[in-house]
Every structure is written in structure tokens, then in C-alpha cells.
Amino acid sequence: MESLQSESLSLLRKFNFRITVFFRKFAGNYKYLRNTNLMKKLDKLVLKSFYGPFILTLAVVIFIFLLRLVLFYFADLFGKDLGVFVYGELFFYFTLITIPIAMPLAMLLSTLMAYGKLGEFFELTAIKSAGISVSRVMRPILVVAVIITCFSFWFNNVALPWANLKGYRLLYDIKTTKTTLNIKEGIFYNDLPGYSIKVGKKFPDNKTLKDILIFDHTKNDGNRHVTVADSAQMYTILDKQYLIFELFNGNDYLEDADKTSGTDQTDMAVHEFKRSKVVMSLAAFDMHKTEEEQFSHHQIMRDVVQLGKDADSLRKSTRDLKANFYYTARSYYMYNLKDLTKEQKDESGKVDRFSHGSEDKGNGNKRS
Numbered sequence: 001m002e003s004l005q006s007e008s009l010s011l012l013r014k015f016n017f018r019i020t021v022f023f024r025k026f027a028g029n030y031k032y033l034r035n036t037n038l039m040k041k042l043d044k045l046v047l048k049s050f051y052g053p054f055i056l057t058l059a060v061v062i063f064i065f066l067l068r069l070v071l072f073y074f075a076d077l078f079g080k081d082l083g084v085f086v087y088g089e090l091f092f093y094f095t096l097i098t099i100p101i102a103m104p105l106a107m108l109l110s111t112l113m114a115y116g117k118l119g120e121f122f123e124l125t126a127i128k129s130a131g132i133s134v135s136r137v138m139r140p141i142l143v144v145a146v147i148i149t150c151f152s153f154w155f156n157n158v159a160l161p162w163a164n165l166k167g168y169r170l171l172y173d174i175k176t177t178k179t180t181l182n183i184k185e186g187i188f189y190n191d192l193p194g195y196s197i198k199v200g201k202k203f204p205d206n207k208t209l210k211d212i213l214i215f216d217h218t219k220n221d222g223n224r225h226v227t228v229a230d231s232a233q234m235y236t237i238l239d240k241q242y243l244i245f246e247l248f249n250g251n252d253y254l255e256d257a258d259k260t261s262g263t264d265q266t267d268m269a270v271h272e273f274k275r276s277k278v279v280m281s282l283a284a285f286d287m288h289k290t291e292e293e294q295f296s297h298h299q300i301m302r303d304v305v306q307l308g309k310d311a312d313s314l315r316k317s318t319r320d321l322k323a324n325f326y327y328t329a330r331s332y333y334m335y336n337l338k339d340l341t342k343e344q345k346d347e348s349g350k351v352d353r354f355s356h357g358s359e360d361k362g363n364g365n366k367r368s
Contacts, residue, residue, distance in 0.1 A: 043140045049117050054110035061102035062095055069094055076175040093167030100156055157303050165301040192280055194218035207234050224255040245278040
């Protein structure tokens with residue numbers, strides 16, 4: 001009986017031990033899961049306080065840099081009737097260009113705002129009172145910083161050179177495009193290739209003109225062809241590809257009209273008209289695209305591999321210049337400076353002592 005009781009007690013103890021271990025493991029797993037859920041909620045809280053100010057700050061900084069671009073190139077960008085698509089494309093490229101500058105500022109300000117907001121509502125105090133360290137609270141932002149760093153390296157190496165090439169080429173094309181037709185009263189207008197136009201009066205509708213004077217220089221023969229009219233109507237045709245001056249009550253003067261005749265070359269033909277038209281091409285006002293190869297060799301438009309090749313080429317050029325410097329300098333100098341050996345230094349010392357001794361003797365003889 002005693003053996004049976006001892007065996008039953010031992011079995012009961014083993015069972016209690018196993019039950020205790022099981023409940024301890026279960027409690028540990030439950031505590032781990034609870035802490036994991038707590039950490040997830042903490043990460044969500046920090047990231048939720050971060051991404052809103054980050055996007056807002058990034059947009060504000062990009063807008064400031066775009067506004068600086070507009071103010072700096074205001075005279076070159078506007079007044080050229082290029083359309084909304086061209087300006088939208090330009091702002092898109094320069095938005096990409098300003099992202100590497102704006103992202104560190106946005107990261108700094110948004111981090112300060114996120115933790116400042118958590119501290120303002122005593123959320124950091126509650127987190128620290130729960131036994132969570134400050135380094136654990138900052139871990140989500142550190143992970144985001146690492147991700148943004150990797151993205152910034154890829155962006156600066158791949159997207160930024162492409163955006164620089166496209167953006168600055170388009171900016172150059174816009175700057176070299178002539179402004180829209182703007183003829184002023186009493187001033188010769190010379191932006192139309194081959195013509196010089198003067199208007200006595202321009203009415204508010206920008207179409208009706210008074211006292212027109214047109215010099216035709218399309219043949220590069222001076223002021224031989226002059227048209228004078230009392231009034232005119234100005235308008236464009238074929239989607240603004242051609243400009244029409246419809247002239248009324250004027251004269252057309254053409255000096256030396258018939259060069260094949262044997263008469264004096266100062267002959268002049270005068271044509272009087274009631275109504276006449278002068279057609280001028282507006283192709284000079286179109287935006288002409290420049291080849292991208294003209295800009296692709298600039299350093300801001302090249303990636304890391306291309307810059308490495310350029311650096312190797314510069315090192316090779318520097319070595320070649322250093323190697324050829326001695327031979328190129330020989331033609332400009334009579335003597336070549338070389339490092340003296342020990343024997344040459346000893347000989348030069350003896351020569352100097354001998355020369356100084358001879359000078360002293362000569363001075364002594366002169367004194368005597």
C-alpha cells in the first residue's frame with residue numbers, strides 16, 4: 001500500500017509539474033504576443049505622426065524651389081505662347097530635380113514635428129512609464145531613414161541625371177524661343193526674320209493698325225523694297241503658322257526693279273494699291289528642340305559609372321601632362337634643375353670654399 005501511495009504521489013507531482021510548465025509557456029507566449037501587438041501599435045502611432053508632416057513639408061519645399069525657378073527665369077519663361085503642356089513638362093522635370101534637396105529638409109522637419117506632437121500630448125511620457133525605451137520609440141523613424149537613404153542614392157544615380165538632362169534642355173529651348181508678336185507704336189519691330197515693321201498707331205483690338213511702314217529684307221539687298229500703307233488688318237492663319245498683313249490704300253516701292261536693262265540702276269518701280277496682302281512666316285517663334293547630346297557631357301547629367309570613367313580619363317590626362325611637362329619645359333629654360341648626389345654636393349662645397357678663399361685673397365691684395 002505504501003508503495004502504491006508513493007507511486008501515485010510521484011505521478012501527481014509530475015503531472016502538476018507539467019501543468020505548471022505548460023501554463024508558464026502559455027503565459028510567456030501570451031505576454032510575447034501582447035508585447036508584439038503593443039510594439040506594432042507603437043510603430044503605427046509614430047509613423048502616423050510622421051508621414052503627414054513629411055508629405056506636407058516635402059510639398060512645401062518643392063513649391064518654394066519651383067517658385068524660385070519661376071522668379072529667376074520669369075522673363076525667359078513667359079510671354080511666348082508655348083502652351084500649358086510645355087510648362088507642365090518643365091515643372092515636372094524640375095520637381096524631380098528638387099526632390100534630393102527637399103527630402104533631407106522634409107525628413108528633419110517632419111521628425112521634429114512628429115516627436116514634438118507626441119511630447120505635447122504626453123504620449124512620450126506614457127510610453128516611457130510603460131517601460132519602453134526612447135531608442136525603441138525612435139526605431140520606426142530610423143528604419144524609414146534607412147529606406148529613404150537607399151531611395152535617395154538610387155534617385156541621385158538614375159532619376160536625377162535623366163531629369164537634369166531633360167529639364168535643362170527644355171529650359172534652354174524655352175529661353176531661346178522668341179516672345180510672341182508684340183508690335184508697339186512708333187518703334188521698328190525686327191523680330192520677324194527678313195522684315196522691319198513700324199506702326200504709327202495700334203488700336204485696342206491688336207488687329208487694326210494705322211500708318212504702316214514695312215521694309216522687306218528677305219533678299220538681303222538693303223532697303224530696296226518698301227511698302228507704305230494708310231491702314232492694315234493683322235491676323236494669323238493655319239494655326240498661327242503665318243502672319244497676314246492686309247494693307248489698304250498704300251504704295252509699294254521697289255528700287256532697281258529691272259537689273260537686266262541698260263538704264264540707270266537707280267530706277268524705281270512704284271505700285272499703288274487699294275488692297276494688298278503681305279504673308280510672313282512665324283516659324284521663328286516656334287520652339288526648336290535641341291539635341292540632348294549637346295548637354296549629356298555635363299557632370300550633373302551623368303551617373304556614378306559614367307563619372308568613374310570620366311575620373312579615370314582625367315587621371316590619365318594628368319599623368320600624361322606630368323610626364324610631358326619636363327620635355328615641354330626644356331624649350332623655355334637654359335638649365336635643368338636636378339637633385340644633386342652626395343659626391344656632387346661635396347664637390348660643390350669644395351668649389352664654394354675655394355671661390356670664397358680666392359675672393360678673400362683678392363680683397364687682401366687690393367687693400368695692400
